[in-house]
Amino acid sequence: KVVTIAKSKKFRDNHGKILLEGHRLIKDALEAGAVPQTLFFSTVGHLKLLPEAEIKQASLVKVKFEDIKTWSDLVTPQGLLGIFSKPDPAKMSYPAAQLNNSLPLLLICDNIRDPGNLGTILRSAAGAGCEKVLLTKGCVDLWEPKVLRAGMGAHFRVPVIANLDWESVATNLPDGIQVCVADNNDPDVPARTTSVPRGAGSAPDSPKAPVKSSPKAAPEQEDEEGASTGGRRLVIPVVPGMDSLNSAIAAGIVLFEGKRQLLWRHKQEDDRQKLP
Numbered sequence: 001k002v003v004t005i006a007k008s009k010k011f012r013d014n015h016g017k018i019l020l021e022g023h024r025l026i027k028d029a030l031e032a033g034a035v036p037q038t039l040f041f042s043t044v045g046h047l048k049l050l051p052e053a054e055i056k057q058a059s060l061v062k063v064k065f066e067d068i069k070t071w072s073d074l075v076t077p078q079g080l081l082g083i084f085s086k087p088d089p090a091k092m093s094y095p096a097a098q099l100n101n102s103l104p105l106l107l108i109c110d111n112i113r114d115p116g117n118l119g120t121i122l123r124s125a126a127g128a129g130c131e132k133v134l135l136t137k138g139c140v141d142l143w144e145p146k147v148l149r150a151g152m153g154a155h156f157r158v159p160v161i162a163n164l165d166w167e168s169v170a171t172n173l174p175d176g177i178q179v180c181v182a183d184n185n186d187p188d189v190p191a192r193t194t195s196v197p198r199g200a201g202s203a204p205d206s207p208k209a210p211v212k213s214s215p216k217a218a219p220e221q222e223d224e225e226g227a228s229t230g231g232r233r234l235v236i237p238v239v240p241g242m243d244s245l246n247s248a249i250a251a252g253i254v255l256f257e258g259k260r261q262l263l264w265r266h267k268q269e270d271d272r273q274k275l276p
Contacts, residue, residue: 002071009141016086018143023049024080030054032156034095035085036040042068042079073145084105089159098157101127105258111138119150128255134172135162179231182254
């Protein structure tokens with residue numbers, strides 16, 4: 001049962017279960033309000049590191065460490081595994097520090113298939129203070145073990161809405177948002193020079209922005225389903241001859257540049273309000 005949950009997306013979807021491993025991830029999940037069903041532990045000491053009130057909801061099963069090693073996807077297992085109900089982002093309680101530092105910045109991930117990249121992108125989104133992350137149906141499963149490991153708890157710090165088609169993406173965006181489309185073709189350079197994850201955010205304009213942009217997405221830059229974004233087009237300039245940037249690195253650049261611009265604009269507005 002444990003191995004099936006870890007390895008099978010179909011099983012996770014059909015049964016509404018996910019598998020979490022390690023003290024840090026399980027503690028983050030419990031504090032965010034994720035519902036534990038069963039916790040497997042090799043020594044009682046493992047449970048003492050978790051919030052007592054929350055683990056009382058679960059069935060506690062002591063097993064041999066050798067069993068956990070067999071089930072584990074880690075090189076060095078910690079001796080603690082948990083089966084949880086698949087979390088609903090709308091019902092989660094995200095950390096106060098995260099909410100207090102949240103910005104009107106959203107990220108759309110389209111067709112991010114590498115689990116390590118997606119987990120790293122989610123970690124960057126949480127670090128930048130994203131309000132929400134949206135994943136299209138072409139992305140790797142949010143609860144795949146490698147995504148969870150690379151995310152380092154980001155799943156329980158920022159709302160992530162997964163498995164969306166493009167029509168549903170639009171309904172999850174607030175009114176009046178400016179969509180910025182990260183593109184891998186610089187309109188000013190004939191050769192392909194960059195590769196940026198296809199995504200979107202609400203980054204404002206800034207004269208200091210190093211990320212190049214053009215006012216509209218070009219007509220040919222429609223997604224694979226043919227739905228035009230009609231947003232502002234972003235390009236990360238790299239040295240000619242370099243074919244691409246890793247999608248997670250590129251997402252980090254776009255997100256933190258968006259954060260910089262939002263904070264810069266906020267400071268400008270505060271300075272104007274202080275003037276007589």
